[in-house]
Amino acid sequence: MENDLIATVDVFLQGHPTIKYIPRSSPDFATARKVWNCSRLDQPLVIVQPQSAEDVVTLIKFVKSNGIPFSIRSGGHNLEGRALVQDALLIDLRALDSVTVADDLKSATVGGGILQDELINQLWARGVATPTGTIPHVGYFGWASYGGYGPFSSKWGLGVDQITSATVVDPNGNLVKLEGNDPLLKGIRGAGGVFGVIVDLTIKVYPAPTILAGPIVFDSSDITTTFTQVNTAYSNLLDTETLPSQLSLQRISFHSPHGLAFAFLFAWLGIDTEENLGEGQRWSQRIASLGPAKMNMVKPTTIPEWISGAGVHVPKAVYGSASTCSLSHITPEVADAIGSNLVHLPANAGAMLTIHHLRGPSAEPQKPGRDSMFGLRQPHFMLEFLGYSVEPEKQDESESWANKFAADVEKAASSSGSLLPISYISLYPSTRSSSSAEWVKKVYGDSAALLYELKASFDPENLFKHTVPSLE
Numbered sequence: 001m002e003n004d005l006i007a008t009v010d011v012f013l014q015g016h017p018t019i020k021y022i023p024r025s026s027p028d029f030a031t032a033r034k035v036w037n038c039s040r041l042d043q044p045l046v047i048v049q050p051q052s053a054e055d056v057v058t059l060i061k062f063v064k065s066n067g068i069p070f071s072i073r074s075g076g077h078n079l080e081g082r083a084l085v086q087d088a089l090l091i092d093l094r095a096l097d098s099v100t101v102a103d104d105l106k107s108a109t110v111g112g113g114i115l116q117d118e119l120i121n122q123l124w125a126r127g128v129a130t131p132t133g134t135i136p137h138v139g140y141f142g143w144a145s146y147g148g149y150g151p152f153s154s155k156w157g158l159g160v161d162q163i164t165s166a167t168v169v170d171p172n173g174n175l176v177k178l179e180g181n182d183p184l185l186k187g188i189r190g191a192g193g194v195f196g197v198i199v200d201l202t203i204k205v206y207p208a209p210t211i212l213a214g215p216i217v218f219d220s221s222d223i224t225t226t227f228t229q230v231n232t233a234y235s236n237l238l239d240t241e242t243l244p245s246q247l248s249l250q251r252i253s254f255h256s257p258h259g260l261a262f263a264f265l266f267a268w269l270g271i272d273t274e275e276n277l278g279e280g281q282r283w284s285q286r287i288a289s290l291g292p293a294k295m296n297m298v299k300p301t302t303i304p305e306w307i308s309g310a311g312v313h314v315p316k317a318v319y320g321s322a323s324t325c326s327l328s329h330i331t332p333e334v335a336d337a338i339g340s341n342l343v344h345l346p347a348n349a350g351a352m353l354t355i356h357h358l359r360g361p362s363a364e365p366q367k368p369g370r371d372s373m374f375g376l377r378q379p380h381f382m383l384e385f386l387g388y389s390v391e392p393e394k395q396d397e398s399e400s401w402a403n404k405f406a407a408d409v410e411k412a413a414s415s416s417g418s419l420l421p422i423s424y425i426s427l428y429p430s431t432r433s434s435s436s437a438e439w440v441k442k443v444y445g446d447s448a449a450l451l452y453e454l455k456a457s458f459d460p461e462n463l464f465k466h467t468v469p470s471l472e
């Protein structure tokens with residue numbers, strides 16, 4: 001059966017030479033198959049690399065008419081490596097990496113396989129910028145279309161909030177443009193590729209600002225005390241003041257070459273005047289004063305420079321798994337649970353805690369014209385428990401640490417009333433729910449019903465079944 005399918009693909013691709021074909025026997029297969037999480041062992045049937053939207057159309061018509069299972073990959077950074085599906089044809093979109101900036105410099109149309117750093121650099125060359133996450137090698141579509149936490153969201157909004165239109169190859173192999181109030185566009189803003197292959201997105205862009213950015217590193221010799229002390233001071237700050245929209249702060253803890261580190265990643269958007277620069281510098285000093293700061297490395301920089309620096313600390317290939325939860329507050333009980341688990345952070349590159357703080361426009365209830373399926377429009381903290389290791393033999397150690405960490409935090413948050421019912425789709429493990437319906441409810445909350453409705457009208461046969469999310 002498998003050989004028959006491969007023979008069918010073989011014959012088809014001989015007639016379509018623009019589509020690159022990488023069978024299992026090819027010396028390029030291992031490299032083309034690579035995703036960030038190497039624990040994913042699934043072997044695709046073959047890998048195909050369309051070079052254009054028309055190639056994608058041809059491929060979808062072909063897989064549909066031949067009943068060939070398939071999956072989609074862009075940056076390959078799904079936390080579980082879910083782009084790889086055993087014996088399914090893998091459509092690798094990486095060649096679709098074009099960026100066209102509109103003449104008015106307010107939007108850009110970008111190809112479905114582009115990575116974050118490619119997008120950032122190409123926009124920057126045209127004098128514009130858009131929100132992305134901080135890790136350069138993550139796929140932009142996977143980041144933006146499922147939510148997209150990152151610096152600058154308190155000013156510009158989440159990744160989903162940037163999407164103004166999309167071109168999708170639907171289950172019949174038609175190229176469909178989604179714009180305006182089309183409910184499917186709302187679906188794509190949060191449910192990504194569940195309805196079809198997104199070959200391009202038009203997104204908002206903004207005049208490229210210079211920024212103040214860098215880590216503020218705290219003394220971690222007693223990381224439990226430092227974390228709780230900094231958390232109390234930060235909570236007091238949030239209780240007494242509204243943080244400026246230019247400011248973004250992400251807490252992070254991992255083993256650096258100098259030992260266990262706990263830091264705020266600080267970013268301040270826009271230092272075009274002396275006044276803005278001075279204000280940003282004052283805020284970096286205020287954040288450093290929240291605890292025993294050891295180094296304040298915040299400096300004037302550019303978005304491309306800063307993002308490429310941030311990527312250095314995150315390995316390009318890992319083994320393990322992750323978990324997440326979202327909290328309304330980091331209460332003293334939760335801070336204790338975090339602090340006491342950070343002491344045991346394994347010295348494995350890839351093991352890490354990060355805390356995103358969603359506030360400002362991204363955290364406000366939906367507004368007309370900005371509808372999305374993103375589940376949690378209220379101010380919150382999204383915690384990432386990253387149980388990874390670059391060495392496969394240390395995977396268990398990292399995973400055990402992250403699993404216990406997540407369980408302790410959820411318990412403390414639950415008893416102090418700060419645990420929120422929705423978790424971020426990109427980090428929430430598929431193994432945490434007993435059915436896909438339960439999982440979908442956990443990540444979409446009240447929007448889950450609409451998601452099933454949209455799926456039933458656009459892809460009633462569930463051709464796109466090996467997707468994130470899975471609606472089987």
Ligand SMILES: Cc1cc2nc3c(=O)[nH]c(=O)nc-3n(C[C@H](O)[C@H](O)[C@H](O)COP(=O)(O)OP(=O)(O)OC[C@H]3O[C@@H](n4cnc5c(N)ncnc54)[C@H](O)[C@@H]3O)c2cc1C
Nearest residue numbers: 074075076077078112133139142143148149193198467468
């Ligand atoms: C190191 C690292 C750092 C991260 N940092 C952040 C962060 O700061 N903020 C944040 O919000 N998230 C972050 N994430 C999560 C990340 O945004 C998601 O895992 C994202 O989905 C990865 O996108 P990708 O294209 O690289 O993934 P892939 O594995 O290539 O794709 C995942 C799935 O998305 C769908 N898909 C992707 N592109 C398309 C398309 N063009 N058309 C149709 N379907 C498509 C497919 O179903 C595919 O299987 C991070 C992940 C990692 C590994």
